[in-house]
Amino acid sequence: MVAHFKRGQKARLSDLTLGTDLYVGVQISGPGLVFDISCFGLDAAEQLSDDRYFIFYNQPKSPEESLQQLGAQAGDTESFRITLDRVPESIHRLTFTATIDGDGTMAQVAPGCLRIVAGGDEVVRYAFDGSEFSTERAVMLGDFYRKDGWRFAAVGQGFDGGLAALLTHFGGEVEDDEPPATAPPAAPAGQPPAFAVPGAAGAGAQAPPAPGQGGGFSPPPFGGPPGSPPQAQPVGAGTPAAFGGPPGGVAGQPPAAPPFGGQPGAAPQVPGQPVPPGGGFPVPPGPQHAGAGGPAAFVGQPGAGIGQPPPAPPAPPFGGHPGQPGGGFPAPPGAAQPPPPASPFGGYAPPPGAGAGGYVAPPGAGAPAGQFAPAGGAAPGALTGVLDAFRGVSDGRRWSQQNPQLIRVDLTHGGGQPVLARQGSMVMYHGDVDFGYKSQGLMGRMTRWATGEGMPSLMRCTGNGQVYLAEEAVRLHPVELQGDAIVVASQHVLAFDESLEPEVRRIDGHGIPGGSLFALQFQGHGTVVITTHGEPLVLPVTPMTFADANAIVAWSAGAQVLVANQVRLRRHAYPGHSGETTQLQFRGAPGNFAIVQPYEI
């Protein structure tokens, strides 16, 4: 099922998958390298004519949300959700790029890949490694483009400059990039040095996230420079409204607004009135606006302590604040990472070597007591800011993952169809929901078969409302079946749509704990939520694929399961045998997979 693409290979997407709701994951890493992975939505001329379709860490989704950045998950360094049938007509090409933030070249990149997942199945994988590149600092990984329908091309083309150069490349017109380029003059004018970084021409965009300036670059990078050009914009173009209006989404991308708006000459105005970079992103962008908002607010506090009005999200001081010299955003090293939307803890980054283990004297120790004093500790609205990081998403879908361990099902979607969930997995609900015991029919047989640990008791959630499901903080993975089938070990089923008629599969074998392994085969259209302890591993089924019966989570229904007993006389010879005596072997056509978890029950 997985098509392995080579560099330059192209294919019609409809040949690969019929789904249009795709997950695009990029795995890229390298020793000491930090990557920014972005998606450019280009027009027919391969230009970024609408900067709202430049999806990057500071603008994690397009206006109609057909392109969304999801953050690191499932082993991917960065991931996107692409709903192709909602991508506007004006967008002809979606280019996925990775750029190095900081020092380094693409030649140092470890083997990575770009993969496309549709309906829970990986359909395309394009693998690459550093040997294909030399001194490039950016790479265009793959393109979706329109040509009699959407097609996909594995590009794998290196690019000498960094993110800024890529922007110029796609922006086309030189002046497009000029405002950012001319932004640096603003810095000497009293802005925090960090602020200038993103604008620095060419390679400047990948300034290393040094503790001092890293904060300036990462979260506000594009929020930052925008800060200045927009500031100037009213003067140059007299369109203040353009800036006052933008809701969440736009606030994150003002950077591009002036540049692509083609208002050159706006920037020179800036030096006179440095803007606190904080103004650059008053409204946290992002699906979980938590991601940016939380850290932002949090970052604000130190500022408060140091005697500067905290640029809390609720107070977007746009036109005003001509001269807040004090370095605007203190940006603790903790904030030095672009807040990945998927991780509410975006505010935290492994401290970039700050003090390298040395004892960093708490500033508070020597500083006037006021610094961490109660009043300094909390900026107005700060609590909201911190909490925003944990606010759930409501994307209007039936199943929406609130965080890696919590999922919400909206019973009002999907035609009022009930959901079956493991007993006791409800942690919260809104609205009028009834929880009933599910007894009849198939389920009854199942529970009877599987006494004890087999199939957990289920409850039936009906009514109108939203139910939040979780279990012991294990990871949850909603799998949407589109007519296909998956087999899930029964203890890994958290919940599923009632439309998915599960069928019990029982695998007996000597040596399987409990005598047999119960699994449910789900088939049809609907979602099943799978639990895993830790990050799961999805193994392609090859002629020699084995899994531990204790660690197996699920497998594709097409795979055949055999119990492989490795009987060794030595087992009885001494007590310290490997303990791995019974495995499940999976066999099947290419494209089948088995999922295991890093935890043996």
Add this chain to the structure above:
Amino acid sequence: MDQRMIAGYAPAAPTARMGNHGPTIARVAMQSGNDLFARTGSMIAYEGFIQYESNPAAFGQAIAGRLSGESVPLMKCFGDGLLYLADYGANVVCLPLDNDNLSVNATNVLAFDAHLEWGVQRVRGIAKFAGQGLFNIGISGTGWVAVTSRGMPVVVDCGQAGETFVDPDALVAWSTGLEVSGKRSFKASSLLGRGSGEAYQLAFSGQGFVVVQPSEDSTERLGQ
């Protein structure tokens, strides 16, 4: 030795009274005159000169006296330096209060500034149902509170129409402006041992937020 791992997890300079070091460690910048209450046994490391006073009579009384059999095992920490706190790998969230009122499940309190006003509250309506006797610490004022959560918490606004029902075992904290009432959702079938497993919930209504953990594990792990 390869220093990358060591450098990668080195402490960052604190930027506020409380902050996170990773998702599960709270770091508190201690100063004399600005004391802290923390769960006994939650200290994992400290730098500088910090002293601990375990459950002094004054507030032990205040707590234990209110509720027979229940106590919040707190210690008072004072001194200068950096204090690291954790609770068996639970996620930690540091909340800055600015004249806010927060009610935190006693199990989920990790630490809070000593100058905050606080008191033990019994949650009306539920304590007599839930076996473990749910009780909370109400905290108000301006300062920092560190709260633990098994798994990454989620914050839900209750401002929407209707009530929000929360499993008491998954409840972490809520803003005290909310109306709270207990709800017994069990029917006759539950009594026969075939219930939905969700017999008791807390109903919240009004303006405010509720913090919920993705786990129904409300076991005390830290020593009493």
